Ligand code: SF4
């Protein structure tokens with residue numbers, strides 16, 4: 001635990017670090033120091049431990065030089081230069097503290113204070129205000145100008161944003177917020193309006209913050225040196241007393257945070273400057289949307305019921321796990337060993353995912369374990385393993401700062417991976433060139449000061465055709481990196497691939513019409529990617545969630561190898577992983593065919609290692625994948641499920657199929673923090689713990705293992721890993737762990753890529769990117785540097801096979817799905833926060849021409865139907881989608897986006913084809929039949945829960 005006041009944790013050196021091979025020596029207040037050329041005098045002084053007063057400078061932003069508080073004297077220079085904007089030079093002699101400087105600084109401070117309310121005692125920043133600190137530093141004792149002149153003291157607060165207030169009377173117009181929005185976030189939502197005395201901060205594009213272009217990332221709030229911009233939670237709760245460094249539990253960026261606490265109360269989340277993935281930045285979800293963790297909907301008592309129609313019965317942990325274990329054993333006795341299985345959670349920690357798969361393999365005695373990666377990035381695992389030899393992304397996020405060309409395909413980083421999206425935009429503003437391949441005009445295509453040079457707006461389902469056409473241009477126009485291929489790749493596989501993609505059938509002129517993209521655009525993109533310098537590919541679920549998801553991943557790896565864009569900084573193949581720990585849950589052996597570290601269950605020597613460590617005999621054959629579990633449930637051979645932290649009833653495709661499978665089971669055990677959609681079909685409910693309530697680790701999209709640290713006790717009395725341990729004990733397979741660190745020690749012993757990972761090493765390094773072992777004790781930021789993990793890189797053939805999901809006269813439109821910034825996945829967390837202020841329902845985006853031909857206007861209720869089912873949403877008429885394509889998010893269960901999606905899936909991994917569904921859309925006036933049924937069932941389940949709560953209250957009263 002890091003003390004809130006520990007200076008090492010958050011010291012501000014005034015201006016950003018400079019990287020320079022040339023060292024410059026200077027003398028500051030009689031002391032010598034050498035710093036990299038380009039460093040500011042202010043930073044050099046801070047490195048010596050000398051704090052020069054400052055207001056407009058902070059080390060997360062470029063120096064601005066507006067407040068004049070940081071004046072110094074420098075031999076040979078006239079006047080009093082600002083130390084924040086003055087770079088060091090060889091032999092420079094600087095004085096930071098002289099009587100003259102003290103006078104000047106006091107005078108400047110006096111001017112600031114004469115237009116600042118002196119309500120320090122009641123101000124939310126009291127005790128943590130830079131203006132207050134600097135006033136003390138310069139020894140301000142009086143304000144000669146009085147408060148009678150013109151001032152801003154009566155200006156009105158803007159409290160429209162749900163998470164922070166803007167109190168203009170306290171603004172010193174230091175511009176830090178404006179620069180933070182530009183430099184860090186890249187949204188350019190703030191501006192200074194007016195001139196001189198009338199200068200004021202304003203949010204552009206609206207009357208107030210909420211209606212403006214602001215995306216509520218909070219960078220401006222963090223940068224503000226006064227209470228002008230401050231978190232509402234801080235205003236309500238007061239200054240925190242301590243901080244604990246932990247990791248965001250939302251997306252795969254894996255931002256590090258200081259959870260600032262007052263007793264057991266979380267006051268605010270402040271992005272950690274030392275965070276390897278985020279460097280002090282965050283998005284609206286991680287920084288602000290944590291209120292769900294203590295939401296009244298949290299269920300904190302274990303519950304059981306015999307039938308779904310019965311009211312829930314609250315029981316002790318012992319009773320709950322004993323009942324679950326007896327049901328599992330009864331069912332196995334009746335239907336056989338393989339009639340039960342488990343699902344690990346990508347929201348939970350590595351240690352928790354590891355324990356669930358261990359429980360399935362040891363206590364259930366089968367390999368029926370799977371995870372949500374089945375429905376998102378399983379094709380990444382397969383495709384990258386086949387071509388490069390390792391099932392993970394090749395780079396750090398920071399690597400993008402070395403990229404000259406960035407190709408984003410099937411991903412929407414500014415919404416789904418916002419902190420990486422901001423970093424990418426920073427690189428684009430520095431001059432990197434961008435290619436976007438996506439059916440939808442995502443924000444990156446045209447954002448302030450960063451736009452795509454090429455947007456290839458392909459038809460959903462044609463990624464492989466597009467990748468083959470790009471490869472065709474690279475091969476036939478002589479753009480191959482032949483030296484790299486000769487040295488690093490399998491010769492025969494390359495030759496086979498080269499001959500295949502060179503076939504005339506793969507020319508852009510042939511495949512362009514298939515994709516709906518002009519051939520010239522495809523040729524331009526291929527040339528830019530192959531010849532533009534360091535070229536990096538970032539991709540997301542728009543690549544994987546297709547019938548040819550694995551083929552597309554291999555196509556991407558082929559492109560990178562063919563152009564030599566792999567094995568160094570600035571290049572690579574980078575899957576943008578969805579959930580906080582989806583990389584980790586895959587690493588931990590959550591697949592039915594793999595033990596931790598992606599080692600196949602059929603490998604006898606690997607199995608022997610685990611058998612010895614776990615004291616059991618393992619089954620050598622792969623178990624059931626999630627879709628196979630559903631099929632088996634419907635045919636009567638799969639009867640019970642332990643589902644930890646995963647809402648399959650909402651997130652998996654073809655909802656009616658999933659719910660029918662759940663209804664066919666005799667015992668569904670759900671472990672979650674809320675009564676989610678799946679829990680409505682459960683017989684045992686084990687209350688889960690949020691990321692604030694436990695210790696553990698998450699692994700992000702760059703293979704970075706970061707600590708999750710407990711900041712409060714589990715509301716239900718047990719962390720998730722403790723519940724699994726209890727269940728294992730009840731099943732007669734006791735697990736002996738006193739702390740999650742011991743689970744990680746076991747993982748490290750049994751997993752070659754984790755061999756040197758331990759909590760002590762994580763504390764020492766901050767975070768570690770696997771492989772982390774004797775060959776790489778400090779971890780591996782960039783993979784495949786000298787050779788591929790599989791030895792030689794392997795080009796794979798990627799023939800394009802159109803999906804079976806085709807438009808026809810009945811279903812003439814293609815539906816594709818995605819996420820939005822303010823909501824997260826199934827929305828269970830974000831829907832229970834003020835993020836609903838931005839997005840409180842899923843909408844169906846439809847092109848104006850398709851809307852017009854169906855008589856649909858913006859905001860109309862529209863029915864959307866596929867061969868799987870029907871639902872009803874409101875329409876958003878938008879030119880972001882092309883004619884013939886409609887798009888929706890899936891954050892609200894009642895919108896039933898997955899009632900529409902089909903159970904088509906990737907040929908190699910069964911990853912569902914969420915991104916392509918043939919549909920028809922029509923204006924309607926009432927909910928769909930499914931929605932009516934859903935509403936009735938949900939109302940009934942809520943009634944049963946309410947009855948349990950009323951009974952509980954009556955019990956307490958007695
Ligand atoms: S919250 Fe973020 S997007 Fe909004 S104004 Fe501040 S820095 Fe800009």
Ligand code: SF4
Nearest residue numbers: 171172174175177224
């Ligand atoms: S709002 Fe804060 S950061 Fe922005 S100009 Fe005013 S005092 Fe500076």
Ligand code: SF4
Nearest residue numbers: 248250251255283286
């Ligand atoms: S970018 Fe992702 S990890 Fe970072 S704060 Fe936002 S949701 Fe959390």
Ligand code: FES
Nearest residue numbers: 056065067068084
């Ligand atoms: S801190 Fe240098 S001018 Fe403001």
